[in-house]
Amino acid sequence: MQPRDVARVRLDNALALFEEFVRATVKHPDAATLRGLERRFAERLQIHPSYWSQIKSRSRQIGERLARQFEQLSHKPNGWMDVPHGASGAAVPAPSAPSLAPAADDPALPRNDDERFIVGLVLTYFRRHPERARTRLLELLGEVLVPPPAAEPPAPGAKPPTPAGKDDGLSLWKQSQAGIAPLKRKR
Structure with missing residues (x-):
């Protein structure tokens, strides 16, 4: 179902x-x-x-x-x-269409109440304001939907990148700052 x-x-x-x-x-x-x-x-x-x-x-x-x-x-x-119930309160068998029903383990379907809530929330927003929702959702999900830019070859004399899992503190700090916008100053 x-x-x-x-x-x-x-x-x-x-x-x-x-x-x-x-x-x-x-x-x-x-x-x-x-x-x-x-x-x-x-x-x-x-x-x-x-x-x-x-x-x-x-x-x-x-x-x-x-x-x-x-x-x-x-x-x-x-x-x-x-379970669907008729007017008498007795269970009514649900119409079955096995070829049309998605697999229960389909990764695209919500798995729990939290996921169903989020999907419902997004759908409600999209149905009420389709253009605004599309624009805003694409902005919010842009970093997930757009692949990262290809790495440029290192400049001559530049420090080689550190192996995965062996980041020094400075490179880790720079990576975490890369996708964060600065805070707006108070007026």
């Missing part, structure tokens, strides 16, 4: 948990009652109401730890948040 699919399944299941909570709490909910119920639902899941709002609006994703927290506090079995 792709990370995007897991995020979607977890969101759908969290919304199903909220619907279950509403049905168990109120017979005929109106808008004002729902707002109060959302706050109470968030408290039940031990998250801030604004965090629940961000999850619903898809500006935040439910990570591994939060999914397990939702399951535990909603009395669901471990892994329940990661």
Whole structure:
């Protein structure tokens, strides 16, 4: 299952948990009652109401730890948040397309919640401001994306470079300064 699919399944299941909570709490909910119920639902899941709002609006994703927290506090079995469920709450087999699914060990895919957060953050920024994001990200990643310049032959009479792993303090200091911009002076 792709990370995007897991995020979607977890969101759908969290919304199903909220619907279950509403049905168990109120017979005929109106808008004002729902707002109060959302706050109470968030408290039940031990998250801030604004965090629940961000999850619903898809500006935040439910990570591994939060999914397990939702399951535990909603009395669901471990892994329940990661499996699609129908209206009855029973697990629905996910559609399979083995030829289209990426390998689980694909190095390009995020491996943990921290990496998924960063990828999601960059995607959100890029989707909101594509040109500015492209320019800024290329600036930030320039040293990684652009290969280092080819080494020039040493000038006559210059000290030969020190072997790898045997840098003296001065050359190490100069190397560390090479890619750092000077600080701006205070006004």
